[in-house]
Amino acid sequence: MPTTRGTTGPTYLDALSLLSEVADELVVRSARDTHLAVADRVHRVASRVTGARSTPGLLHRGIAHAVYSGLSAGLRAASYGLDKAAATGVGPRLEATPRGRFVSSAVNGLIGDRLAQERPRLAIAMGVRHEGRDVALERDALATVFPHATERLVVFLHGLCETESYWNKGRAVHGTTYGEMLSERGWTPVFLRVNTGLGLRANGVELAALMQRLVDEWPVEVGRISLVGHSMGGLIIRAAGAGAHAVEPRWTDLVSDVVTLGTPHLGAPIARGIGHGSRGLGRVPETAAFGRILDLRSLGVHDLVAGLAEDVPPLPHARYRLVAATLTARPRHPVGHVVGDLLVRVPSAYGRDPYGAELFPGAEVLHVGRADHFDLLNHPEVHRALQGWLCETAGP
Helix, strand or coil: CCCCCCCCCCEHHHHHHHHHHHHHHHHHHHHHHHHHHHHHHHHHHHHHHHCCCCHHHHHHHHHHHHHHHHHHHHHHHHHHHHHHHHHCCCCCEHHHCHHHHHHHHHHHHHHHHHHHHHCCCCCCCCEEEECCEEECCCHHHHHHHCCCCCCEEEEEECCCCCCHHHHHCCHHHHCCCHHHHHHCCCCEEEEEECCCCCCHHHHHHHHHHHHHHHHHHCCCCCCEEEEEEECHHHHHHHHHHHCCCCCCCCHHHHEEEEEEECCCCCCCHHHHHHHHHHHHHCCCCCCHHHHHHHHCCCHHHHHCCCCCCCCCCCCCCCEEEEEEECCCCCCCCHHHHHHCCCCCCHHHHHCECCCCCECCCCCEEEEECCCCHHHHHCCHHHHHHHHHHHHCCCCC
16 A cells, blocks of 8 residues: 655656556556466366376466566565655656646546545646646635636536646647637636546535635636536536535526537447446456456546436526537538547437437537547637637626
8 A cells, every 4th residue: 555645746756656556457467367367278178188187287377377476576566665765755746747747637537536545646636727736726826826817717627537738739720729719708717627537426526616615715706607528527517516506605506608528428438338348358267357457447437438317407507508529520420420529429418318308408509520529629610609608698
């Protein structure tokens, strides 16, 4: 078990310690189990043919087991040593560079629930972000970071394994971002970062608390809030709204618009496929280790299998705008219908099940053609839509 450390933030030594642990758990043990399963099957067949117990087989198994045990012990020792070194605070901070932040968010998306339990120092805490740093939810700190704060907040929440910097995708091509465009029109953009490996409802509770604190501490009185979520971010926004009904005063009363971009409201096929794959691989000893690898996915990935159903109702005062993309120009094209934006299909992004039920009756929808899942982070058609939805309509 990794040691408990201070508050200086994770370093690259923390990441290397985790890498050594994962290499032992996934690489060495998977190779060992697969190797021995294949060897056992071969030796069983040989025993049936010869009618005698295979002595070379037993010897092979013993040698292989000893080799793998040595490798495993070495990696565990390296992980322990690196963890102890990291406890002293030496080494460059993981969050100091864009690459480090990318690694941190990716790992949190894949096993963030496990990190929260076993390596809390590596687990991302939900928070407001500015220029790669956390912003304290205190009035003075917020006033310093947002010197031109307005009464209208547009809050952006990224998707699985992403960071807040993903909202800058394609800036060099398009010349702007959603946040910059809306800032020029009187909104104050606020970017959040979240551990996407946690379950949707757990993240929803955290987001609800964060939003209430943000409203309470904002430098000026908040008059209107719009929420924009990409992929899983849209599901976390929905979960936050469902968990905020008992809080007074309610930040949800200020939410006028919710915009979801490629959000798998009814689940994502790729997440469902991973679940089926893990069960299928686990049926055969030779592939069971690979099934366990797939089973290590986080609660956040598990929750993408089904999305959020009708037991999570829409916010009562918000207008919902649902954006879907397909690789094809038309959503009804056979390829576009099947693969959607590569990760999410159109009916799921619109919250419409095959039987005609809708999670968001009356919601406005937008289809973006010839685009993939990540193109929705900065796309000209979405720019135009956001201007119409948020800048040409009155508040609640």
